[in-house]
Amino acid sequence: KAGVTQTPRYLIKTRGQQVTLSCSPISGHRSVSWYQQTPGQGLQFLFEYFSETQRNKGNFPGRFSGRQFSNSRSEMNVSTLELGDSALYLCASSPGQGAITEAFFGQGTRLTVV
Amino acid sequence: SQQGEEDPQALSIQEGENATMNCSYKTSINNLQWYRQNSGRGLVHLILIRSNEREKHSGRLRVTLDTSKKSSSLLITASRAADTASYFCATGRGYSTLTFGKGTMLLVSP
Numbered sequence: 001k002a003g004v005t006q007t008p009r010y011l012i013k014t015r016g017q018q019v020t021l022s023c024s025p026i027s028g029h030r031s032v033s034w035y036q037q038t039p040g041q042g043l044q045f046l047f048e049y050f051s052e053t054q055r056n057k058g059n060f061p062g063r064f065s066g067r068q069f070s071n072s073r074s075e076m077n078v079s080t081l082e083l084g085d086s087a088l089y090l091c092a093s094s095p096g097q098g099a100i101t102e103a104f105f106g107q108g109t110r111l112t113v114v
Numbered sequence: 115s116q117q118g119e120e121d122p123q124a125l126s127i128q129e130g131e132n133a134t135m136n137c138s139y140k141t142s143i144n145n146l147q148w149y150r151q152n153s154g155r156g157l158v159h160l161i162l163i164r165s166n167e168r169e170k171h172s173g174r175l176r177v178t179l180d181t182s183k184k185s186s187s188l189l190i191t192a193s194r195a196a197d198t199a200s201y202f203c204a205t206g207r208g209y210s211t212l213t214f215g216k217g218t219m220l221l222v223s224p
Binding site: 004033035042043044045048056088090092100101102103104105106107108110 | 202212213216
């Protein structure tokens with residue numbers, strides 16, 4: 001079974017630009033969650049999508065948005081990038097219903113804003 | 115904001131020794147999970163313990179959960195150099211929303 005795939009692995013962007021990150025979950029999983037990891041704030045939940053609908057949302061500004069497609073692949077977008085958005089962005093895949101099980105994480109996208 | 119707080123922040127031991135990490139959390143939960151992260155890469159799930167369980171084992175791992183004290187511990191027995199990583203506890207209320215602590219950095223020296 002293929003794992004969670006995140007693309008790209010590394011990105012360098014300039015302040016003010018926007019960026020789109022992609023996550024392909026494990027086949028059959030309908031839930032994709034996104035997390036931001038920084039040295040100062042640690043791992044923070046951004047949002048979760050299940051069956052193309054945002055089901056949960058963390059405490060991030062509206063510059064951070066996401067969507068999920070009918071094949072469960074998800075994208076997150078950050079507009080008007082700030083230096084503080086430099087982070088490792090992780091997505092996690094899970095079935096999304098039934099008994100709660102583990103989340104499977106991708107290798108992450110390392111975003112550097114200069 | 116962080117739900118869990120791991121203790122200690124860093125732990126350095128020799129191969130063969132046991133490593134114990136603790137996690138405290140603030141609100142009620144329905145499950146608690148432990149994850150490992152190697153050097154800024156993705157997280158790997160280690161073990162999930164539900165709120166009605168008190169102890170769980172998986173290989174060299176032993177996790178306990180005390181909901182009355184809102185705390186959990188992860189014990190790694192007979193540590194190996196390959197266990198060097200950061201370890202995070204994560205609590206869940208909704209299905210796929212995890213709240214992570216800041217982690218314990220474990221260094222196992224040969």
